Amino acid sequence: MTFQGFSDFKMESPACHPGVVVYSADFTLNDDISALFQYINAVAEDPVYFEMPDTIQFKLKGRRCALYAKRLVVGGFENRDSAILFFETFSEFINGIIKNRDTITPNHKRYKPIPVMDIFKLLPRSNCRECGFTTCLAFAAALTKGEVLMEKCPTFSETDSAKTTQLRALFS
Numbered sequence: 001m002t003f004q005g006f007s008d009f010k011m012e013s014p015a016c017h018p019g020v021v022v023y024s025a026d027f028t029l030n031d032d033i034s035a036l037f038q039y040i041n042a043v044a045e046d047p048v049y050f051e052m053p054d055t056i057q058f059k060l061k062g063r064r065c066a067l068y069a070k071r072l073v074v075g076g077f078e079n080r081d082s083a084i085l086f087f088e089t090f091s092e093f094i095n096g097i098i099k100n101r102d103t104i105t106p107n108h109k110r111y112k113p114i115p116v117m118d119i120f121k122l123l124p125r126s127n128c129r130e131c132g133f134t135t136c137l138a139f140a141a142a143l144t145k146g147e148v149l150m151e152k153c154p155t156f157s158e159t160d161s162a163k164t165t166q167l168r169a170l171f172s
C-alpha cells in the first residue's frame with residue numbers, strides 16, 4: 001500500500017495577527033488512513049490520540065497536524081505553496097509508517113478528555129470569534145474533543161509562547 005495523496009485542498013479563512021496573515025490548510029485525503037493512527041501515536045512527536053471523534057493530533061516539522069480518517073488540517077501557513085510543500089513532508093511521513101509498520105509497536109493509548117472549564121480558564125475569554133466559534137467556551141468544548149487545533153485562537157498561534165505551553169501541558 002502507498003499513500004495516494006489528496007483529492008481536494010483549501011486554505012481556510014485567515015486569522016489576522018498584527019502585521020501577518022496565517023492560514024490553515026485543509027486537505028481531503030484519497031485514502032482512509034485511520035488504521036495507521038495507532039502507529040502514528042507510537043512514533044510521532046507530541047501525539048494526542050482522541051476517542052471521539054477518531055482523530056489524532058501531532059507535530060511534524062514543527063507544525064501541529066490534526067489528522068482525521070480522510071482529512072488533514074494544518075495551521076500556520078503564509079501561503080498556498082508552503083502548504084503544498086508541507087504536504088510532501090506529510091506524505092513521506094505516512095509512507096514511512098506504511099513501509100515500517102511491521103517494526104513499529106502500535107500505541108493504543110487514547111487521550112482522556114479534559115474538563116472544558118480547565119481549558120476555558122486559559123483562554124482570553126474575549127469572545128472575539130477569530131477562531132470561527134462564537135464564544136471562547138464553544139472553542140474550549142471543541143478543543144477538548146479534538147475537533148480544532150489550539151492555533152486557531154491567535155493567542156496560541158506562537159508554539160513557544162508561555163500561554164501555548166500552559167495549554168499544551170493540559171493535553172500531555
Ligand code: SF4
Pocket residue numbers: 123124125126127128129130131132133134135136139152153154155
Ligand atoms: S478562543 Fe480565542 S479566537 Fe476564539 S473567541 Fe476566544 S479569544 Fe477569540
